Every structure is written in C-alpha cells, then in structure tokens.
Amino acid sequence: MKIGIFTDSHYSSQKITCGKRHNSKSLEKIKQAYAFFESEKCDLVICLGDLIDKEASHETEVANLKEVAKIIRKSAIKTICLMGNHDAFAFTETEFYEILGDCKPKNVKAEGKTLLFLDACYFKNGKHYLPGDTDWTDTFYPHIEDLKKQIEETTDDVYVFIHQNMDPDIREDHCLHNSIEINGMLQESGKVKAVYQGHYHPGMESKHGNIEYFTFSAMCENVNAHYILNI
Numbered sequence: 733m734k735i736g737i738f739t740d741s742h743y744s745s746q747k748i749t750c751g752k753r754h755n756s757k758s759l760e761k762i763k764q765a766y767a768f769f770e771s772e773k774c775d776l777v778i779c780l781g782d783l784i785d786k787e788a789s790h791e792t793e794v795a796n797l798k799e800v801a802k803i804i805r806k807s808a809i810k811t812i813c814l815m816g817n818h819d820a821f822a823f824t825e826t827e828f829y830e831i832l833g834d835c836k837p838k839n840v841k842a843e844g845k846t847l848l849f850l851d852a853c854y855f856k857n858g859k860h861y862l863p864g865d866t867d868w869t870d871t872f873y874p875h876i877e878d879l880k881k882q883i884e885e886t887t888d889d890v891y892v893f894i895h896q897n898m899d900p901d902i903r904e905d906h907c908l909h910n911s912i913e914i915n916g917m918l919q920e921s922g923k924v925k926a927v928y929q930g931h932y933h934p935g936m937e938s939k940h941g942n943i944e945y946f947t948f949s950a951m952c953e954n955v956n957a958h959y960i961l962n963i
C-alpha cells in the first residue's frame with residue numbers, strides 16, 4: 733500500500749504564528765503535496781490533523797476549510813483526515829467532515845494489513861474537545877478496550893495513525909495521558925508494527941520493542957513536508 737502523508741498544515745490567513753508557522757502558505761503546499769501523491773500514484777492520502785488554524789471569525793474558518801476541501805475533492809485519491817486539536821478548536825466533527833467530504837477515518841483493511849485511526853481529542857476526564865474548548869497538553873484516548881478487541885480479532889499486521897503523540901521519546905506535554913497504558917497493550921498484542929503521528933512539529937523517529945514510531949514534521953514549518961509511506 734502506497735500512502736501519501738502530510739500533517740499540521742495549520743492553514744489560515746495569518747502569514748506567521750508562533751514565530752515559525754507559515755500558516756497562509758499551506759494551501760499552496762497542500763496543492764503541491766496532492767500533485768506529488770498523484771504523480772506517485774498513491775493508493776490513499778492520510779492527513780494526520782491540524783489541517784487548519786483559527787481565524788477571527790468562524791465564517792473565515794469555514795471558507796478556509798472549503799478551499800482545502802476543493803483540493804481534496806478534486807483528487808482521484810481517497811483521503812482520510814484525522815482531526816487535530818486545532819481543527820477541533822474551530823469545528824465540530826460533524827461540520828468538519830461535512831465540509832471536507834468523505835474523509836472521516838474508518839479502518840482500512842488490505843493486503844494482510846489493518847490501518848487503525850485513533851481520535852485523541854479528549855481531555856483526561858474523558859470529555860471530547862468542543863469548539864473553543866481544547867487543550868493541546870491535555871490529550872487522552874478513552875477507548876482502549878475497543879481498540880484491544882479490534883487488534884485481538886485480526887490476524888493482520890496493524891498500523892496505528894493518531895494526531896497526538898504516543899512515542900515515549902517525545903516531550904510528555906505532547907503525549908496522551910494514557911500513552912503508557914496504550915503502548916503496553918500495543919506491544920503485548922505483537923501485531924502492531926508502527927504508530928504514525930503528527931502534533932510534535934519537529935518530527936521524530938524511534939523504535940520501542942517491536943513498534944516503530946514515526947512523527948512527521950509539520951507542513952507549516954517546513955518546505956516539502958509531505959511524505960510517501962509504503963506499508
């Protein structure tokens with residue numbers, strides 16, 4: 733399976749935020765990424781979240797997301813887009829996927845591989861983020877038992893995709909509150925080959941036990957920050 737990947741585009745009208753996020757350039761970068769994925773004949777595109785960033789008005793956020801949706805909808809390659817904390821700050825899940833089209837994460841099964849997508853836009857008290865009510869340092873995945881069951885029920889190799897971080901080498905404030913528990917379960921299953929993440933903008937690559945952890949660097953802070961994953 734050949735997958736085109738990008739993350740943390742943080743598209744908005746702002747020229748620069750946090751001193752290094754070139755938000756307004758990301759629309760063009762997303763176009764370039766899709767042109768590259770098409771030339772490489774990818775089977776699937778995955779966006780690992782923080783597709784957009786906040787604006788002074790929700791109308792502008794909607795208009796920005798519609799611009800991105802045009803690129804996604806125009807492509808013949810199917811896209812799966814996880815929501816990041818910035819997407820969840822601006823949009824409900826319903827509105828986000830209504831605008832983007834058919835991009836809502838759903839397990840992919842092919843060639844003896846299963847791709848699982850985790851939504852960790854939850855506070856540690858188990859409540860899901862809401863527009864205007866998110867915290868990038870408070871992230872949690874509440875459905876461990878369901879996840880364990882899904883992994884137990886397959887004989888496939890399993891690949892996990894998530895916006896926030898589970899790599900033990902990444903700064904704790906970027907990681908899920910329960911990442912130690914989840915990682916333990918993933919290791920124990922013996923089926924999980926890799927965990928792919930965004931959120932930590934510099935990016936990271938490491939291996940713990942039998943699992944490889946890849947964190948892709950942020951599109952808004954780099955040039956050509958789009959990747960091909962062969963799994």
Ligand SMILES: [Fe+2]
Pocket residue numbers: 740742782816818931950
């Ligand atoms: Fe981000």
